[in-house]
Amino acid sequence: MRTFLFECKKMLRHHFGLALILLYAVAALSLMILTDVPYNAKIEDAEKSYLRYMEKLSGPLTDEKAEFIDREDDVIADTQARREALYEQYYAGAMDESVLRSGLAELEQVLSRAPAYEIIYEQYQYISGDKENRYFLPTNGWNALLAISDADILLLLTILLLLIPIFCGEYDCQMELLLMTSRNGRKDMWLKLLLAMLAVLVLCGFTYLSRYLLCLTKYGLPNAVYPLQSLSYFGGCEKSISLLQAYLAICALKTVGFQYFSAMVLAFSVLLRGYAPTVFLSAASVFLPYFAFAPEQYSRAPIPLSFMMATNYFLGPKLNMNYATGVPEVLYAELSWAELALLIAVGSAAIAMCVLCVLLRNRNHWQHVKKGRSKAKTIMLLICLTALLPFCGCAESGEASGEAYFNCNASAAYVSEDYIVTSDVSSSTITVTNRKTGETYDLDREPVSELSSITATGVASVFGRGNTVYYLMLYKGMLQVREVRLVAMEERIVFEKPLRSTIDFLGLTIDANTKWSDFRNVMGVFADNDFFYFTFSSNTFNGIRRVDRHTLAVTPLDVPLVNAFFDGVYYYYLDDVGVLTKYDLHTQNASPISSVVATACYFYRNRLYYLNRLENNQVYSCNADGSAQKSETAERCISIMFRNDALVAMPVSGENIILTEP
């Protein structure tokens, strides 16, 4: 026991093992927390109604449940049709405002379930493919826990740093010659091996337990006994195993893999007797197969890597359709339990060989003296490391001052003292007109986009501030917010994030599902000094996502986008009954301005033009805060829009009325 404690002390204190383990724990935990994004972000957006559905549906798909889903489908489709009909009646003038509002309020409860229902329907379609093995359950938690097939490279490197000094430390100072004479050499060897295995076990246990706890607290892990095939990631799995069993099996296999790896590292270090060859060979034994071979190629080989990537054993066979014959060929068959057992047996035999190898070379020693480093070198090292740190993120935007506004309408335009910037929805292009010279040109001026292989999709939305405008571009798989100073057409990219969900790591494709992949269907953007605001209008998310310019934190803001605008400081919208509401985007406080009640509005050069509901939908204008109200036309109108470089109101009948010319 005493010798064991000595060995412990040597490893944990003299070789900085404890510090290393703590460092690993901190790094692994923070990496886990920071890089975790919901597997399906739509579920998080519609969580409440989704969970309410799950209360009813959770478990195997029965006839009643199928019937319920069909009925729900009808109900939602029906409600959507009724909403359309209500609006149609209203615009035809056959219905009063208040009737419309009360009618909409009735439908609201059903419509709010629609986004969650879409996810449920997707799941339903998946489950219908194999009713026996696929159950309904909330999937985000289990997907976050199970649906990853990356190698734990951090754990691997920590094990290398922890285990190699055990033996190489003594060869380093030729201590083993002296220790050959010691009495307890062989006995001590066992303790070292035991200690190494124990350390690896602790590291693996910590990693897998903390992952489990993280997913449990963040998403919840209900229905652990449901079959693994309930997750679409494991749809093809041929083993009958429950979710929790699968996680335990994967963790156990990975632990075997890391034990195998550590036994190999120890064997290498007694055979090669030096730091450099040991670390080279150990790293090569994992990294080279990782980069050189595909999972199908190595997962049958009894090497540590195949155990470390244990998730592959549950993914089912890989098929390839042969078009000439029309029959799918099995490229790679999933390993059965028997084959897996055989593989583990071979692996264990290899571990035993490594252990034997270590025991046959009975060396032993007590101390490893670490020389202190000079201060200057430490400082130098720090400088080097800092120099290697990447500098990324967005450049600070020198915000131009002046009037600013953004309308959430599709026909939005921006007009400043000198320029008119209009967007065309059909071609997604934005055009600039110089009011002094009358010259007109496109806002996007990148010549290389003319090549057909370059994917550049514009978004017809424009936000302006003074003589600077911001627009959105989906360029080569990136979401870009571009800032253009109109005077000299100087363009800068002030925000750029990748939309793709994989990255290429030296020829390997790695999953890198970031929160930005969800920004693909963005509709528009506006900004202030602290945040970017992206507007979304889709079935799953309707509202604004606020992105902090510095921390890049994303906050969803649940505000209406129709008849809404931004005046450079506050966001305004017409609420359910048409009352203009001022919304503070920073504090998320809404305060109604009761003097303005409108059916439609358009913000234009610091004035708000609106259809006054109190005055039979005549066009009025006022300041954003509701002051200085003024009548513009006496005619009853149905909408206000920006058309042909002027703000116009469309009356119930007759020609458009021009409200203001630029």
Add this chain to the structure above:
Amino acid sequence: MMQMVSLEFRKAFCRRSILIALILLSLLNLWKVWDGYRETSYMAGGRKSEIAEGMRDAYRELYKAYGGIITQEKANGIAAWYGKVYSASRGEIPLSSVALVTSNIYGDLILAERYYALPMQKFIGYAAEADAVAAKAKENYRLYTELGNDYDAKRNAYIYHLYLGRSIGEFAYTEGYDAFADYQFSIVLTLFLCLYGIVHVFIPEKETQMGLLLLTTTNGGKRLAWAKIVAATAYIAGVTLWFYLLDAGSFTLVYGTIGGGSLPLYALKSFDSAAVNWSVFQYAAVAGLYRLLGMWSFCMILLLLTEFFHNALVPFIGSIIVIAAIVLLGSFFAYSSHVWLKILNPYSMLRGSVLFSQTDFINVFDVPIPGYQAAPVAAAAVGLAAVALIFLCEKRNIYFKKGGRHANLSL
């Protein structure tokens, strides 16, 4: 001095383990090239060519007719053939009306579409696209000059001259070149082997405390460090060139590339917006030199890391982490508009396609500098800075020229 360098080289790098690793890794590299060919090409005799027999022979036969200088006749021939095969494969015309060149219609369709019709379409259509780019750049130049935006005007003038008159006049088999430009596995191998060599430069003398003794010799200290750096440079250059030439040779052999080296670079799949108007051969040569310089500057950073440790373990693991971080950042920002991040990352130098496949510029005092020109300067600067830091870290030897009282062991 030369003698010292050669002694250092032999001491650090002429090791059996390095030789064995070099042989094994080279074999692995050859296997990987062959495996990639089998996995992706329809002509390799692998899984994909099971669709139909005789694809490779049929391709070669057709190449005699369609390869070489593009003429209207050849283009029409391909279009007519493809149209026929396409209609037959959809059952619009009877199968018997097509003279099959492979064993079945799907084989013919793949051959016609993937290997002839689409590349030909791209080759012929490229000139018009390039002209459109040039025209837009010209218009931009006019507009920016008018608005007084000097930088963008210069940038567009450069783009105009770059794209003006681009056209592809020759039809050739490019699959091998595409795969070669995309191939990254040999970078992993080169990095690994260089890393293994580098931990033998400074560390053995620290492990055995020989360094202290060396400081007392005439040639110890900084002179020795100089010799070591030169030896390491030679080793890095050797390994990098060996793998690059091995790649080039094995790709030519495995893919059986026939001609096409004089094609312009923008004829390749992912090089539509190439930053240069070179031929594929020129590009291959320059990309090799870029990799050499990038690998050298990368390895000098790693060599600097080894200065701070007394054994190979921590620098080796630290280097792996540094490499992983740099590569991940490199591929994350490969298509980003943050051109500076690409230029300063040694990874872009290792993988030439990152720099040469895009027309990027950086703004240096309102002068647009193409990214591929700035990157080697940055890499050389980083490498030299690392070398300078290594010198700063090395101790001065304790030998005095005039009547020193210290030990004086001549080497």
